[in-house]
Structures are given as C-alpha cells and as structure tokens.
Amino acid sequence: MQRFTDQVIIVSGAAAGIGKATALRIASEGGKVVCTDIQAEAVETTAKEICGAGGEAIGLVCDVSDPSAVAGTMEVTLAEFGQLDALCNIAGILHFDNTLDLSLEKWNLILKVNLTGTFLMCQAALPLLLDGGGSIVNMASTAGLAGHPWTAAYSASKGGVLAFTSTLAVEYGKQxxxxxxxxxxSVKTAMHDQFVLPEGADVKLLQRIMPLDTFRGPETAAALVAFLASEDAAHINGEKVRVDGGTLA
Ligand SMILES: NC(=O)c1ccc[n+]([C@@H]2O[C@H](COP(=O)([O-])OP(=O)(O)OC[C@H]3O[C@@H](n4cnc5c(N)ncnc54)[C@H](O)[C@@H]3O)[C@@H](O)[C@H]2O)c1
Known part of the structure; x- marks a missing residue:
C-alpha cells in the first residue's frame, strides 16, 4: 500500500509511542514526514530511521503549545516540501491525580498541551491544507468518551479535542x-508504562476502562491514524473512532 506517495504529512509527538509509529507507518507508505516533538534527539532519531529505510523525513523541535514554534513548523514544512496534505496531532501528556488534589497549574498545563496545542497546530496548518485539500487527524482518547478516574484535566482535554474536531469537520469539510x-x-507506550496512580487509588476503577488483556502496541493506533489521514477515508469526516480492543463496546 502506498497511500501517501507525493504527499507531505506533519506528525506531532513523533519522538515516541503512537506518534513515532504513525510517522513510520506513513513514511512506509511513501509519505514525506515532518516529524515534530519537544524531544530533540528522539525526534531526530525517528526522522533518521525513516531516511535510513529509504523514506523522506525531517525532524523538528516543536512544542505544540507554543504559537511561534507551531508557526515555525509550518514555515519549514513549506520551505522544505512546498505543500501540506495531512496533519496528525498525536502529541499529548497524561497525569493521574485525585480531582480534589489537582492543582490549577497542572490542569492548565494538560489543557495547554492536549487541547490548546491541537488547536494551534490545526489553525496554523489550515491555510496550507485548504490549498489543495487535506486531512486532519486529532488524537483524543477513550477518556474523552467515558469516565476515567483521576484524569479530570486529561479527560476534559480529550473531550475538548473531540468537540473541536467536529467543529473543524463542519466548518472546513465542504472546502x-x-x-x-x-x-x-490501552496502547502500550511510555505514557502507560510510566504512569503513577494517586496514593490509595482503588485500581478496580481502572479495570473497566483499561483491562490488562486488551493492551496492544502503538502500531495499532498508528494504522487507524494513517487510514483516516489517507484517501481511503475520503468520505469520512467528523468521525470519532475507538481503537481500544472493544473495551467501550
Ligand atoms: N497510550 C495510550 O493508551 C493512549 C490512550 C489514549 C490516548 N492516547 C494519546 O495518544 C497520544 C500519544 O501518546 P503515547 O501513548 O504515544 O505517549 P508517549 O508519551 O509515548 O508519546 C507522547 C509524545 O508527545 C510528546 N510531547 C509531549 N508534550 C509535547 C508538546 N508540548 N509538544 C510536542 N510534543 C510533545 C512527547 O515528547 C512524546 O514523544 C497522546 O495524545 C495520548 O493522550 C494514548
């Protein structure tokens, strides 16, 4: 399958996990990938892996919550490749806290990266995508669909991403x-390997939304991102698709 031949795709969060798997998947299908992340070395490694396998990619440091870094990413993309065909907003952060203990600082940080960062990337990319048409894939979570304990800010940010994505679909679909x-x-990445539950957390509350036997690798989510970014999904707009092994079915 070579669904991205002659296409240019920006992937945020491309240093690790689902973002890296997405960058590798799209590159394996012929796409030129602008890999972005806050982890300079690791994002460069992703780009080098792609080039080493015969693909085309560049690595850029970009904090999605920083408007000037986001604008810079679009400028470099245009300068290097002259076009943009798809934007995959994968970057995100997660912290577990009892809602009663969640500081305003942490609430603001999670909203800033996950929700505002997604907005900033989309707003900056839209003029490029509108020039010839394109696709946006935003990373939400089952936490935006059903109750996840101890993730007040994360869940709110992902619910916001879902609502924002619907807005974009209606506003720009006809264009x-x-x-x-x-x-x-339940995707096995650093985000899941490294999370720390709040003290005294009743882990039984997690079993409904994160059963251990459903965990799979990041390539399972990347395959869905690539499908939605591609022309195979040409008639799919404003959709929210779960990739959770059926947990919320
Ligand atoms: N792993 C799961 O089970 C799961 C479930 C639901 C949703 N998600 C979402 O998938 C996305 C990727 O998560 P993952 O599991 O691969 O985690 P991960 O921690 O492996 O990867 C996240 C990447 O985002 C980057 N990042 C963090 N803050 C950033 C910023 N301000 N600007 C740019 N890059 C930044 C990190 O450096 C990292 O490379 C996230 O949005 C996450 O919320 C993951």
Missing amino acids: GVRANAVCPG
Whole structure:
C-alpha cells in the first residue's frame, strides 16, 4: 500500500509511542514526514530511521503549545516540501491525580498541551491544507468518551479535542479539509508504562476502562491514524473512532 506517495504529512509527538509509529507507518507508505516533538534527539532519531529505510523525513523541535514554534513548523514544512496534505496531532501528556488534589497549574498545563496545542497546530496548518485539500487527524482518547478516574484535566482535554474536531469537520469539510479523531485505549507506550496512580487509588476503577488483556502496541493506533489521514477515508469526516480492543463496546 502506498497511500501517501507525493504527499507531505506533519506528525506531532513523533519522538515516541503512537506518534513515532504513525510517522513510520506513513513514511512506509511513501509519505514525506515532518516529524515534530519537544524531544530533540528522539525526534531526530525517528526522522533518521525513516531516511535510513529509504523514506523522506525531517525532524523538528516543536512544542505544540507554543504559537511561534507551531508557526515555525509550518514555515519549514513549506520551505522544505512546498505543500501540506495531512496533519496528525498525536502529541499529548497524561497525569493521574485525585480531582480534589489537582492543582490549577497542572490542569492548565494538560489543557495547554492536549487541547490548546491541537488547536494551534490545526489553525496554523489550515491555510496550507485548504490549498489543495487535506486531512486532519486529532488524537483524543477513550477518556474523552467515558469516565476515567483521576484524569479530570486529561479527560476534559480529550473531550475538548473531540468537540473541536467536529467543529473543524463542519466548518472546513465542504472546502476539502476533513477532520477526524482517534480514541485509543490501552496502547502500550511510555505514557502507560510510566504512569503513577494517586496514593490509595482503588485500581478496580481502572479495570473497566483499561483491562490488562486488551493492551496492544502503538502500531495499532498508528494504522487507524494513517487510514483516516489517507484517501481511503475520503468520505469520512467528523468521525470519532475507538481503537481500544472493544473495551467501550
Ligand atoms: N497510550 C495510550 O493508551 C493512549 C490512550 C489514549 C490516548 N492516547 C494519546 O495518544 C497520544 C500519544 O501518546 P503515547 O501513548 O504515544 O505517549 P508517549 O508519551 O509515548 O508519546 C507522547 C509524545 O508527545 C510528546 N510531547 C509531549 N508534550 C509535547 C508538546 N508540548 N509538544 C510536542 N510534543 C510533545 C512527547 O515528547 C512524546 O514523544 C497522546 O495524545 C495520548 O493522550 C494514548
């Protein structure tokens, strides 16, 4: 399958996990990938892996919550490749806290990266995507669809991403830009390997939304992101698709 031949795709969060798997998947299908992340070395490694396998990619440091870094990413993309065909907003952060203990500082940080960062990337990319049509895939979560304990800010940010994606779909669909959201659950990445539950957390509350036997690798979510970004999904706009092994079925 070579669904991205002659196409240019920006992937945020491309240093690790689902973002890296997405960058590798799209590159393996012929796409030129602008890999972005706050982790300079690791994002460069992703780009080098792609080039080493015969693909085309560049690595850029970009904090999605920083408007000037986001604008810079679009400028470099245009300068290097002259076009943009798809934007995959995968970057995100997660913290577990009892809602009663969640500081305003942490609430604001999670909203700033996950929700505002997604907005900033989409707003900056839209003029490029509108020029010839394109696709946006935003990373939400099952946490935006059903109750997840101890994730007040994270869940609110992902619910916001879902609503924002629907807005984009209606506002720009007729002008040739589709926007869809992916809702993973139980994907084995650093985000899941490194999370720390609040003290005294009743882990039984997690079993409903994160059963251990459903965990899969990041390539499972990347495959869905690639599908939605591609022309295979040409008639899909404003959709939210779960990739959670059926947990919320
Ligand atoms: N792993 C799961 O089970 C799961 C479930 C639902 C949703 N998600 C979502 O998938 C996305 C990727 O998560 P993952 O599991 O691959 O986690 P991960 O921690 O492996 O990867 C996240 C990446 O985002 C980058 N990042 C963090 N803050 C950033 C910023 N301000 N600007 C740019 N990049 C930044 C990190 O450096 C990292 O490379 C996230 O949006 C996450 O919320 C993951």
